[in-house]
Amino acid sequence: MNKHAILHASNLCKTYSTGSEQFHAIKNVDLDIYEGDFTVIMGNSGSGKSTLLYLLSGLDGITTGEVYFRSQRIDTYSEKQISNFRTHKIGYIYQSINLVPDLSVVENISLPGYIAGGKKSDVRAKAVSLMRAMDIEGQKDRLPAQTSGGQQQRAAIARALINDPEVVFADEPTGSLNYEHGMAVLDILTGINRKGQSVVMVTHDIKAACRADRLVYIHDGKVAGILEFEKYDEKTLPGREEAIFAFVSGKEQRHVRRVEA
Numbered sequence: 001m002n003k004h005a006i007l008h009a010s011n012l013c014k015t016y017s018t019g020s021e022q023f024h025a026i027k028n029v030d031l032d033i034y035e036g037d038f039t040v041i042m043g044n045s046g047s048g049k050s051t052l053l054y055l056l057s058g059l060d061g062i063t064t065g066e067v068y069f070r071s072q073r074i075d076t077y078s079e080k081q082i083s084n085f086r087t088h089k090i091g092y093i094y095q096s097i098n099l100v101p102d103l104s105v106v107e108n109i110s111l112p113g114y115i116a117g118g119k120k121s122d123v124r125a126k127a128v129s130l131m132r133a134m135d136i137e138g139q140k141d142r143l144p145a146q147t148s149g150g151q152q153q154r155a156a157i158a159r160a161l162i163n164d165p166e167v168v169f170a171d172e173p174t175g176s177l178n179y180e181h182g183m184a185v186l187d188i189l190t191g192i193n194r195k196g197q198s199v200v201m202v203t204h205d206i207k208a209a210c211r212a213d214r215l216v217y218i219h220d221g222k223v224a225g226i227l228e229f230e231k232y233d234e235k236t237l238p239g240r241e242e243a244i245f246a247f248v249s250g251k252e253q254r255h256v257r258r259v260e261a
């Protein structure tokens, strides 16, 4: 099957400046994210995973290089264009969840829909239907602080999906969850991916990484290796876990390698 790149980064660099100090967080990265793929990004703490997600999603500006969405260069977009892009084309699940504390859960989920100009009643109906799909409909009128961490995480996913984005970015969406809630979140992401939305997820968890069609390993701000799989199937889980463990722990050379189911 021929895959199309929905996102493409070319010679991408990000340098953070703090006072007189400069830190090169992303260094000359060339990377394709394929349409319809469940892409997982792994790497040690501080290796640049979240930074890469920010740059690919247009959430933060690049230092040098180029970023393309469906062959359209987005790093040169005006503020209005990039905000439009973020509202309509991507959904972002933040590492820190980031729900607005004084809005009810359903209003949090609806907010990007209102920003996109949707009719209030339509957006709210869609928010409720997403909540139902995620088994949090009962939390509709509560404030985020009145719900559990797992419920907040699912609300953050629903918020990322409200405008039917083409790419969903998820930064450690299972990081703060127990096993059961973590699996529920992964099943939701796998489910939307099966329906055609591209997913790009950062994780430290090998079990979560098993959902990948393509695993990108970042080391010291660079792509150190890529591992490719068939679509996720629970039957192949033990083999996948082993392959990923060997890959990330450096027992395998980190070049592009295809793992047969």
Ligand SMILES: Nc1ncnc2c1ncn2[C@@H]1O[C@H](COP(=O)(O)OP(=O)(O)OP(=O)(O)O)[C@@H](O)[C@H]1O
Residues within 6 Å of the ligand: 016, 017, 018, 023, 025, 043, 044, 045, 046, 047, 048, 049, 050, 051, 052
């Ligand atoms: N705003 C900033 N200013 C300066 N340095 C930053 C900034 N944001 C991130 N960094 C640095 O850039 C590097 C990459 O950070 P990033 O958050 O992308 O890492 P990460 O791989 O996602 O880490 P973790 O797994 O711990 O979340 C780190 O060394 C971090 O300290």
